[in-house]
Amino acid sequence: MSNNPLATYTPPTDKVPTVGVLHCDCDVARSKYGPVSLAELKSAGPLAWLLGHIHKYEVLSDENPLVFYPGSLQGL
Numbered sequence: 448m449s450n451n452p453l454a455t456y457t458p459p460t461d462k463v464p465t466v467g468v469l470h471c472d473c474d475v476a477r478s479k480y481g482p483v484s485l486a487e488l489k490s491a492g493p494l495a496w497l498l499g500h501i502h503k504y505e506v507l508s509d510e511n512p513l514v515f516y517p518g519s520l521q522g523l
Contacts, residue, residue, distance in 0.1 A: 449479040451487070458492030467493035470500050473507055473514070488514050 452471060459465050467488075472478035474485055480500050485507055488496050495513040504518035 449482070451483055452481045453483050453487050453491055456491060465493040467491065467496045469496060469498055471498055472500055473498060473516075485514060488512070 452469060469481070469483070469488075471481035471483045473483055473488065476482055476484075489508060489510075489512060493512055496515070498507075498514065498516045501516040502519045504516060506513075506515040508514040
């Protein structure tokens with residue numbers, strides 16, 4: 448998916464705590480793997496974002512919201 452997956456995202460309207468899970472490439476504008484910016488993730492609403500695509504653990508924001516790639520035990 449070379450389009451920004453947040454382009455069609457609608458945040459929940461209730462007060463239930465939300466964690467977003469997204470397969471994407473953060474801050475890689477020309478990526479063909481769901482390019483999103485950290486600024487977009489931070490303003491989208493969830494309390495945290497767990498990102499996929501990068502197989503290495505990396506914290507992109509430890510503020511509210513928490514944004515990170517949890518990595519994987521084994522890259523496949």
